[in-house]
Amino acid sequence: MFYIVICEDDILQRELLAGYLARIFKYLELEYELIEFSSGEELLSNYPDNIDILFLDIQMDKLTGMNTARKIREFDSNVEIVFTTAIIDYIHEGYEVRAYRYLLKPLDYNCILKHTNTCINDLMDKKDTIVIKDRLQTAIIQINDILYIEVLRKEITIYTKEDKYIFKISMKSVEGTLVKKRFFRCHKSYLINLRKVNSLREKESVVIINNAEIPVSRYNLKSLKINLAHILGDILC
Structure with missing residues (x-):
């Protein structure tokens, strides 16, 4: 079982990504649980246990995705953070929060499939x-x-x-x-x-x-x- 979180303030983008993930995990024949949040504040206030992959929008109102990631890294060093963004201006900050990937919007199914599969394999490697x-x-x-x-x-x-x-x-x-x-x-x-x-x-x-x-x-x-x-x-x- 893989535990996946989406944090995205745009409901259409959130639904699109959730739909892609449903297709991907069905294709990979893997079980997963998905939890969705609409803001960084909501995510931090209700942070689930044992998240494997967090899809985190960078350009959210109030608390940005990058600042949310910084706060998460204060107590969770294991979750793989995948940023979604329409611009690449923040990519140099990825080292600070150990971002796993940046997915550029508009989100592409084949790209998400490729990197989600790679991430799952890397999560399995973590047990090495x-x-x-x-x-x-x-x-x-x-x-x-x-x-x-x-x-x-x-x-x-x-x-x-x-x-x-x-x-x-x-x-x-x-x-x-x-x-x-x-x-x-x-x-x-x-x-x-x-x-x-x-x-x-x-x-x-x-x-x-x-x-x-x-x-x-x-x-x-x-x-x-x-x-x-x-x-x-x-x-x-």
């Missing part, structure tokens, strides 16, 4: 785990929870939002698995989760993840920008 062990301990960590990994001498530290794990193993022992999951070696001492990057300060050669400043080597800066651009480009439809 990695088993990490050394001589003293074994841990099973959800890959999506990893913010970044730091290596110092013969020891790695895995940082998540809530915890950190220290293992006496090499970076290479985990890097091969994680680079296939949108991780990037930005520095000889750091492997970062690209989906968790909040911003890139190019002049200082650092990326910001969860308020941590992580150095980027000059050699890797261009490749990092390309990888981040691919993610940003991938969220626009």
Whole structure:
């Protein structure tokens, strides 16, 4: 079962998107539950538990979709936010709230089908785990929870939002698995989760993840920008 929310102040757009989603989930043969809201204020006041995908209109009266997303990220880091908008002026703000996609109006069924299907697959991937062990301990960590990994001498530290794990193993022992999951070696001492990057300060050669400043080597800066651009480009439809 997937839990879907639409927050859109235009009733015609809301009905159109709801109709598209009904067709999509029937086509994919998946069960879902849909809840609709007509404003950001209404959504925040009645925020459902365990939302998987939130379709959020950016240009709403009073509380905009972007500001609604900012408030949501204060307490929900898991929901995939898909913005719907008639303009792309806000796309640079997507990193701040970790937007999954931008869908441009007028909404197109095939575009929504493509990205909803991809999102569902990514949600399933979130359940992926990695088993990490050394001589003293074994841990099973959800890959999506990893913010970044730091290596110092013969020891790695895995940082998540809530915890950190220290293992006496090499970076290479985990890097091969994680680079296939949108991780990037930005520095000889750091492997970062690209989906968790909040911003890139190019002049200082650092990326910001969860308020941590992580150095980027000059050699890797261009490749990092390309990888981040691919993610940003991938969220626009």
